[in-house]
Amino acid sequence: MSPTSNHGRSPHRPAREDASAIAAQPRTATGSSSANSSRRSEAARLAVLNAADDLLVEHGFEGLTIEGIAAAAGVAKQTIYRWWKSKVDILFDNLVLDAGSGLVWPTDPADPADLRAYIHRFAAFLGTEPAGHVLQALLGHAQLDPRTAELLHTGFLDALRARDVAHTRTALGIPEDEAAALLDALLAPLYHRALVLRLPLDPAYVDGLLDQHVPR
Template sequence: MNAADDLLVERGFSALTIEGIAQRAGVAKQTIYRWWKSKVDILLDTLTDDAREALEWRPDTDAGAEEALTSHLRRVADFFQEPAGQVLQALLGHAQLNEDTAASLRSGFLREQRERDAAGLRDLLAREDITVADRGVDHLIDLSLGPLYFRVLVLGAPIDEELVVTTAQLTLSLARTLSAGTP
């Protein structure tokens, strides 16, 4: 799986092949096919493994909500600069053209990460006594991650500190507004 990450970063998605992965890993092509049916499957597995730790919510009970959310969004921004983040970018791009990749990405990694994001955000909000309905939490996740994904995937630009801080502030402002309207 490390060989797939490395080759993707070096050569790009379209030049990545099972043959190249096998050669870099020092194994026979048949060994790769015994575990995965395509390069997309390998990349999905590497992404899932790498992102689980890199994108986890790390509760810092000493930090306030804004500081904790800003810290998490910084980790997301940093993730996009790592090989695993480049794997995510490649898979998201390929998913725009390939329905099977889109379905696999959505039903696996993206669904699991969304669940982790929802749990992490709920915990963060609960520490501040901010209560938001499930639909509101979904919107807050979209609001907090959307600008980061847009910056990287659409503009092809790095995520700067100002975007991270502003996004955290706006997300929490909306969360407080939603909480105030909750009976």
């Protein structure tokens, strides 16, 4: 869990006011992370997140149950309900965690090649275990449940898009609306291929897509 996201730490009570699940610099040293207010058990938190990830891969989203997670994590059911509302919430925390470490832009000196690199990274993230499984499951479930859709968008996708548009702008030196359009032109086929066509996002395909839209 990125220290800038308090999602899992201080749960539903204080209402999600977090505006940037995807921090530009998720890794900034926040000594304040030691402001680890509550007496929450870190061991239990991690055991739950890992168990959920494992069981999602093993049994699929439908076969993922709170009772199963609790049993696999060696944790009481109530400990889960104390900190998460639902299995969707748990997976969301996993998504934020994984995105924080796996969905990053190359660091500072902006370079047009950064976009290519990032799109490749995104395709790998969406298309591979376990993070991609989680994102696909949450996107799928968001079609079925408005609360999941709300959480996924305001808590993750919106921030991700804003960040990516900004990076694209600075990387290519183009205006915001152009950056957004370019990003959509690149991401739409990836999502389409993964969610609708269910075909693999192999690097060759991604390269072809990039060649179409961004000059090498």
